[in-house]
Amino acid sequence: MKMKGYTGKILKVDLTTEKSHARPFDERHARKYLGGQGFAVEIVYHGVPKGADPLGPQNVLAMAGGVFDGFPVGTGGKVAFAAKSPATNTLAESIMGGSIGPELKHAGYDALEIVGKADSPSYLYIEDERVEVNDAADLWGKDTRQVPEMLKKRHGWDVKVACIGVAGEKLSRIASIDCDDRQAGRAGLGAVMGSKNLKAIVIRGTNDLVPAEPKKLLGIAFRYQKIYEASPSFIEDTKYGTGEFLGWVNKEKGVFPTRNFQESVFAEREKIDPYYWAPKYVTKNKACFACTKPCGKLFEVKSGKFAGVAIDGIEYETLYSLGGACGNSDVESVARANELCDLLGMDTISAGVTIGFAMELMQRGIITEKDVGFKLTWDNSSDAVPRMVEMMGNRRGFGDVLADGVKVAAKKIGKGAERYAVHTKGLEPPAYDVRGMKGHALAYMTSTRGACHLRAGFYAPELVGKFWKWEGIDRFSTANKGFMVSQTENFMCVYDSVGLCKFSRGFYLIAKLPEVIEAITGLTFTEDELLKIGERIHNMKGAFNAREGVTRKDWLLPPRILEDPIPDGPSKGHKISVEEMNTMLDDYMKARGWTMDGVPTPEKLKELDID
Amino acid sequence: MVKMLVPYPENCTGCRFCEMACTIYHDGKINHADARLQVHRRGVKVDFPSVCTHCVSCGEDCCILHCPVEAIKKKDGKVYVDQEECTACGECVEVCPFGVMRMEEKAFNCDLCGGSPTCVKFCPMKAIVYEEPKPEQYEKVKKLLAVEE
Numbered sequence: 001m002k003m004k005g006y007t008g009k010i011l012k013v014d015l016t017t018e019k020s021h022a023r024p025f026d027e028r029h030a031r032k033y034l035g036g037q038g039f040a041v042e043i044v045y046h047g048v049p050k051g052a053d054p055l056g057p058q059n060v061l062a063m064a065g066g067v068f069d070g071f072p073v074g075t076g077g078k079v080a081f082a083a084k085s086p087a088t089n090t091l092a093e094s095i096m097g098g099s100i101g102p103e104l105k106h107a108g109y110d111a112l113e114i115v116g117k118a119d120s121p122s123y124l125y126i127e128d129e130r131v132e133v134n135d136a137a138d139l140w141g142k143d144t145r146q147v148p149e150m151l152k153k154r155h156g157w158d159v160k161v162a163c164i165g166v167a168g169e170k171l172s173r174i175a176s177i178d179c180d181d182r183q184a185g186r187a188g189l190g191a192v193m194g195s196k197n198l199k200a201i202v203i204r205g206t207n208d209l210v211p212a213e214p215k216k217l218l219g220i221a222f223r224y225q226k227i228y229e230a231s232p233s234f235i236e237d238t239k240y241g242t243g244e245f246l247g248w249v250n251k252e253k254g255v256f257p258t259r260n261f262q263e264s265v266f267a268e269r270e271k272i273d274p275y276y277w278a279p280k281y282v283t284k285n286k287a288c289f290a291c292t293k294p295c296g297k298l299f300e301v302k303s304g305k306f307a308g309v310a311i312d313g314i315e316y317e318t319l320y321s322l323g324g325a326c327g328n329s330d331v332e333s334v335a336r337a338n339e340l341c342d343l344l345g346m347d348t349i350s351a352g353v354t355i356g357f358a359m360e361l362m363q364r365g366i367i368t369e370k371d372v373g374f375k376l377t378w379d380n381s382s383d384a385v386p387r388m389v390e391m392m393g394n395r396r397g398f399g400d401v402l403a404d405g406v407k408v409a410a411k412k413i414g415k416g417a418e419r420y421a422v423h424t425k426g427l428e429p430p431a432y433d434v435r436g437m438k439g440h441a442l443a444y445m446t447s448t449r450g451a452c453h454l455r456a457g458f459y460a461p462e463l464v465g466k467f468w469k470w471e472g473i474d475r476f477s478t479a480n481k482g483f484m485v486s487q488t489e490n491f492m493c494v495y496d497s498v499g500l501c502k503f504s505r506g507f508y509l510i511a512k513l514p515e516v517i518e519a520i521t522g523l524t525f526t527e528d529e530l531l532k533i534g535e536r537i538h539n540m541k542g543a544f545n546a547r548e549g550v551t552r553k554d555w556l557l558p559p560r561i562l563e564d565p566i567p568d569g570p571s572k573g574h575k576i577s578v579e580e581m582n583t584m585l586d587d588y589m590k591a592r593g594w595t596m597d598g599v600p601t602p603e604k605l606k607e608l609d610i611d
Numbered sequence: 612m613v614k615m616l617v618p619y620p621e622n623c624t625g626c627r628f629c630e631m632a633c634t635i636y637h638d639g640k641i642n643h644a645d646a647r648l649q650v651h652r653r654g655v656k657v658d659f660p661s662v663c664t665h666c667v668s669c670g671e672d673c674c675i676l677h678c679p680v681e682a683i684k685k686k687d688g689k690v691y692v693d694q695e696e697c698t699a700c701g702e703c704v705e706v707c708p709f710g711v712m713r714m715e716e717k718a719f720n721c722d723l724c725g726g727s728p729t730c731v732k733f734c735p736m737k738a739i740v741y742e743e744p745k746p747e748q749y750e751k752v753k754k755l756l757a758v759e760e
Contacts, residue, residue: 070641072631072733099627099652106642145654157651180625181655206644214639218632222732229735238736285736286658287624290631292735294624298656312655 003027004212005067005521010039011109013124013131015196016057016116020131022109030523032609034530036066036101037093037496038537039111040082044091045540047113050547054086054188055171055195057117063162063201064111065101066499068290070209071520072221074228075501077102077290079179084548085187085449086195087173087350087405088426091544092187092449095496097288098179103160106205118197123163125155127204136199141166143343144178151202163200164190165345167393171195173404174350174428178342181312182288182296185347187427187449188405212522220516227507228293237295237503238285240274242316247273250324253463253475254569255433258324259378260356261422261560264433265569268329272319277331286312288501295503299335306332306386311339317453320431321352326359326385327378337386344393350405353428355388357406358398360420367413372398422558425450425550435561436571437462439473439481442584445555446485448541456488457502468509478580482587490534497537536608542592543600543610552589552598557581613688615744616648616662616721616728618752623738625650625658629730636729637722647721648711648730648739651755659755660739661709662730663721665690668749674703674712674720683718692718708753 006025013020033042043062052058061083068076079101085092104112107128114124118133121140125132139147148161161179168175168190175190176183184190193199211217228234236244250256250269258266270276278297286296301309314323314335322328322337341348355376361367362376369375376384376398391399402409406428410421422429427450434441443456453459461467461484462475468491470484494510495502498517508516511527518524545551556562557576565575589596593604605611630646638645648662666673666685675683675690682696683703692703697717704712713719723741731741 070631072628072635072641074628149654180652206642208638208640208642210640211635214635218635218729221632225733225735234735284621284656284658285624286655287626289626290628291624291626292628292733294626294736296624300656310655 003030003521003523004210005071006030006035007105007108007110009109010043010111010113011126011131012113012115013133014116015114015118015122015133015198018133027523030521032533032536034067034494034497034533035110036064036069036078036499037080037082037095037493038533039064040080040093041091041537041540043111043113044082044084045544047115048084052084054084054089055191057196059084059192059195061114061189061192061196062111063100063104065105066497067517067520068499070102070105071211071217073290073500073516074221074224074292075290075504076499077288078496078499078501080496081177081184081189083189083192085189086171086191087188088450088550089548090425090448090450090550091541092189093496094177094184094186094189096177096179096182096184097291097501098162098182099160099289100162100179100201100203101499102289103203103205105209106207107203108205108207112201114196114198117195121197121199123151123200123202124198125202128206139199140169144345145343147200151200155202155204159202159204161200161202164193165343165393167344167346167403168194169199170395170403172346172392172395173408174347174354176345176347178345180289181286181342183342183347185349186452190345211520213519217519220519224507225292231507233503233506234293237293240278241295241297243274243314243319246316246319247275249432249463252570253436254566254571255436256324257320257429257431257433259327260325260353260360260420261433262360263568264436264566264571266324269324271329272323272331272334281331281335291501293503301332301335304332306336309335309339311335311342313338317431318348318352321349322355322385322389325352325356326381328381328385330382333382333386337389340386340389340393344389346389346393349430350428351389351392353422354392354402354406354409355385357409357421358388358402361413361417364420366415366417419559422560423451424557425554427451432459433566433571435566435575437475438478438576438580438584439475439485441557441561441576441581442481442588443485445557445581445585446489446588448538448545454502455492456485457492457505458485458488461488476574478584481584483591486588486591489538490531493534493537494530497533532608536610539600539604539608540610542594542598543605546599552585552596555585555598612743614741615665615667616723616731617740617742617745617748618660618662619738619740619748620659620751620755622736623650623658623660624736625652628733629660629739632729632733636724645713645715647713657755659752661711661752661756662739663690663709663711664744664749665721667744668746669708672706672708674707677702677706689723690720691722692720708756710756
């Protein structure tokens with residue numbers, strides 16, 4: 001039987017020669033890599049030569065919609081970008097909810113491979129078989145809302161646009177890609193676009209998408225819709241967005257990183273907790289494409305010095321990064337800084353953590369007001385944070401020092417600044433103080449793209465105490481964490497390949513996915529087969545990273561996590577000792593079947609059919 | 612009282628699930644251009660659904676009045692295109708004030724799924740509700756459509 005659901009084609013565009021061609025793929029490819037992240041990782045794994053400069057023409061930017069993209073599966077519209085990351089030098093993918101993935105499928109392609117470099121600012125225009133590299137001189141320097149506006153005026157309101165802001169043009173290693181006010185934020189993939197002189201990807205697709213079993217698919221969708229609507233998380237998410245559990249993480253668990261991880265309880269958290277601000281600022285719900293369980297919020301500031309701010313947010317992660325991590329309890333300032341990050345095209349997590357880092361340096365006298373030009377201090381955070389975001393995005397003044405994240409900034413600043421730079425593999429961590437979450441600390445190390453909460457999603461099992469096949473998980477224990485993290489990483493690789501939002505993982509465990517995949521593609525999978533695909537994807541990333549010389553020595557936790565115990569709150573006294581770190585890493589390598597240095601063995605790669 | 616689709620722009624999140632549900636229900640495939648309703652996503656602030664009002668709120672721009680061969684008719688309060696008589700001239704698509712008259716080989720429009728609209732089932736935010744027509748809601752959508760993108 002011919003596989004359905006897939007378009008069966010991958011479009012390759014060479015920006016240097018402005019030539020493109022579509023290559024077909026068969027069922028074997030689909031069975032091996034599934035789609036979405038799997039397809040994108042495969043493209044980068046096989047396409048980027050060893051030692052390639054992430055910001056050079058040899059790097060490959062891949063984009064692929066998940067298996068569910070374009071089909072009526074609630075929360076199933078995620079698109080994966082991947083490339084060699086300029087932030088980490090590793091194979092990094094960044095996933096976002098935006099209409100560009102489904103639209104690519106309607107245009108007739110499951111994935112897009114962009115190679116080379118345009119000789120002047122350009123944008124890629126795809127309308128079914130028509131593929132053009134167009135001049136973007138007028139778009140250069142424009143922000144992520146102006147760009148789609150201008151392109152829609154030119155090509156019609158129904159085109160979908162993914163673009164970068166000024167930060168991506170200026171090759172900031174924390175630059176993001178934007179689509180529909182959603183971002184593929186992490187690991188600097190916006191800079192990869194910038195390095196290729198690629199300002200935007202514009203797509204219009206007019207083809208039908210035909211699932212294998214339309215009626216069955218609609219029935220499944222309806223069943224899950226009812227499950228979503230009856231769940232407490234639906235009510236919480238629609239009211240408060242992803243920040244709904246901020247108070248709990250902060251107060252009950254004491255793992256809300258504050259003032260650059262100097263504390264893990266933010267005393268002023270009520271001011272940034274959506275339970276308090278949502279009624280005042282949220283004017284509407286927002287959703288990603290195909291999401292019927294919306295966590296997006298339209299946050300509008302109507303008066304005061306930040307009047308006019310309107311964003312899809314503020315997300316939990318941003319409440320931490322531009323809020324707590326900077327000691328910033330002015331939620332309007334957080335919103336403005338968030339808006340500036342979005343418009344300039346910068347990851348809010350990395351931007352906020354980097355500013356918090358610089359604030360600690362000023363606290364310690366390593367940098368001074370003279371270096372920065374103003375008081376980058378905790379008590380001046382409301383003014384300082386948005387101001388610094390703007391300087392970073394434009395690489396102005398001290399903003400240029402911070403524009404590439406903490407690792408590069410610490411090196412530029414010197415004077416012992418490294419001691420306060422919190423990152424793994426060069427990526428700034430998300431909103432969990434892993435000193436009180438041992439398995440999650442391991443996941444920050446093993447994540448192939450650097451510190452990340454979503455490669456394993458291990459914050460949920462450790463904070464809730466149960467997930468999937470495990471119960472009674474103790475967040476302060478290292479026992480079995482190596483195995484569990486490796487398993488949840490495989491789980492997440494499957495998730496990013498089918499294109500489901502990770503907020504659905506409590507509803508769709510892997511065992512529930514085969515019936516949906518079959519209704520769309522006609523292909524049957526067992527739970528084990530899917531997890532094997534997840535394992536394959538993770539191993540490809542691991543093998544790529546090892547090839548680039550990024551091994552265990554580069555995975556280790558930063559000094560703050562290893563040396564400074566949490567000073568107060570429910571996680572008081574906890575840190576990750578070197579011994580605990582090594583024990584967990586050893587366990588993880590064993591669970592993965594990798595060498596103790598973090599290198600996938602030839603036997604493992606052969607077992608997974610990776611060439 | 613005949614029930615109709617009533618749009619509530621303020622509730623719409625812009626997810627476009629209704630469009631997918633509509634075409635898969637009717638056509639067994641997904642093509643947003645064939646959906647009998649349309650979601651508009653305009654920047655960060657504005658999302659809204661545009662639906663067929665079955666003559667409740669179209670005024671002068673009525674497809675029935677503009678059809679040169681009188682192929683568009685009304686029965687039990689519902690507007691439909693007589694597939695035998697339709698010449699596919701496209702006049703109705705041009706004139707539809709809500710932009711939801713569709714054309715493949717012949718013109719077609721929303722049939723309310725025989726009284727149990729699929730789009731409504733998949734809209735947990737109640738941006739489209741199946742209820743007594745509310746002209747003021749249709750006017751809201753008309754106003755939004757009048758603003759050029």
